[in-house]
Amino acid sequence: MNTVPDLLDFDEMLSAEERETRDRVRAFVAEHVRPFIADWYDRAHFPVEVIPGLAGLGVFGMHLSGYGCPGRTAVEYGLAAMELEAGDSGLRTLVSVQGSLAMTAIHLHGSEEQKQAWLPRMARGEAIGCFGLTEPGSGSDPASMTTRARRDGDAWVLDGAKRWIGLASIADIAVIWARTDEGVRGFLVPTDTPGFAATPIAPKMSMRASIQCDIALTDVRLPLDAELPLARGLGAAFACLNNARYGIGWGVVGAARDSYATALAYAGERRQFGQPIAAFQLTQQKLVDMALEIEKAQLVALRLGRLKDAGRLQPHQISVAKLANTRAAIAVVRKARTILGGNGVTAEYSPMRHAANLESVRTYEGTDEIHTLVLGAHLTGIPAFRAADPS
Structure with a gap:
């Protein structure tokens, strides 16, 4: 097999x-x-x-x-x-x-x-970074961020809060996005700066072998050269997000593939009614359905990779992979769990863990709804949501 x-x-x-x-x-x-x-x-x-x-x-x-x-x-x-x-x-x-x-x-x-x-x-892994964009009150709508940076003589002073920031509690440097009098700007904040605090979010039912944090910024004073000089407006943040979204389009295929492999191996070993359950038609249908979804998702991911390497990848194409491949992966891991029966809820087998993780993956770096509307706007030419503030 x-x-x-x-x-x-x-x-x-x-x-x-x-x-x-x-x-x-x-x-x-x-x-x-x-x-x-x-x-x-x-x-x-x-x-x-x-x-x-x-x-x-x-x-x-x-x-x-x-x-x-x-x-x-x-x-x-x-x-x-x-x-x-x-x-x-x-x-x-x-x-x-x-x-x-x-x-x-x-x-x-x-x-x-x-x-x-x-x-x-x-x-070299000697310094860890994090990326502070999402806030407690602004997830899908980063243009409504309330974190602010103000000039005070020869310094910037940052105040605000960020939420669901990966790696923040172990990071050495934080990229923090804040609103200034000239628009949204990016800043490099060493995490040992007075006024910076990162607190892991717990308990979680998903992404348990990962760190996501709340960040509090209270009178965080930085030198003027802490500003990222070319980070102008939310478009600068989105350029980074698109790289992450591209990686998700590939990554979720791995979770699906691992779940399929686990279910296939189990189906060949688990015997019921005198034969392995892989011999049953309904089990084979599940395995075929999973394999087809994985194959399609791999092709979508590879197409995006070739476009990206050629310098021709467009943001709406990234939304195709993030939306379609994550949906497909969730369907695969859930189906894989059914082949495992009751044993599938134990930690011995991976599909339930992947299923829980993918509920987070479908939400971060743009929810299903946001990527659907990105594609809807591309297809119709009519944005169905308020455009982000380019400043």
């Missing part, structure tokens, strides 16, 4: 270098994550112990070039995201927050001094 569905010879569409990158990350997950993830999840333990190994794989800022970053292709980064999320969504989120959000913000919008100071250390 093939535990990785490949009905369409997907591997033939990958280069040897792409397959090598994928297999290297897959091997790391098999050795350093899979044997321990059920326990980490059960204990709500964030595995900081894997950070050096991930840095050694070159997955932090994987798609960025220069400043010690690996400079790999978009497709390679996507394949790595898929393998990481096959281990757990929290693992892919760690890499996404570090690389696609925090490091990308510095790489795209930072000064030369800021890039030199932070990117090499972050690529």
Whole structure:
């Protein structure tokens, strides 16, 4: 039985270098994550112990070039995201927050001094970053943010709150988005700055092997050069979010594939009525349905990767992958759990864990509703929601 569905010879569409990158990350997950993830999840333990190994794989800022970053292709980064999320969504989120959000913000919008100071250390996993955009009262509508930054002589002073900020309690540097008199701007805030406080959100029913935090900013005083000089308006933040959303389009396929593989193996071993349940027609239908959804999602992700590497990827195309592939992954992991029967609710098997995680994944980096409206606006030319304030 093939535990990785490949009905369409997907591997033939990958280069040897792409397959090598994928297999290297897959091997790391098999050795350093899979044997321990059920326990980490059960204990709500964030595995900081894997950070050096991930840095050694070159997955932090994987798609960025220069400043010690690996400079790999978009497709390679996507394949790595898929393998990481096959281990757990929290693992892919760690890499996404570090690389696609925090490091990308510095790489795209930072000064030369800021890039030199932070990117090499972050690529090596020696410094951890977070990305503070979402607020308690503004999730899907970041234009309504209330966090403010004001000039006070030769300093910026930040006040406000952020919520659901990945890695904030272990981060060394925070990218904080705030409203100024000139519009929305980005700032680099060392997390040991007086007035900065990050508190993990707990208890959680999802993403338990991951960290999400509330951030409080109280009279946080920063030098003028803490501002990201090229971060002008919400479009600067969205440029980072689109990189993260791209990675999700790949990552969720890994969660689906791992759930399918778990269900397939179980169906071959579990015997009822004198034969393995894989011999029953209804079980085979479930397995086929799952395999087809995984195949389609992989093709969508690969198409986006090729477009991104060619410099032609459009924001609405990222919404296609984030919306469609996450929906497909949720359907797959739920169906996989049914094959496992009652045993499927135990930590021994992964689909229930993936199902819980994917409920978070479908919400962050744009909810189903937001991506639906992005695509609706593209198809009709009529935005059905208030446009974001470009300032």
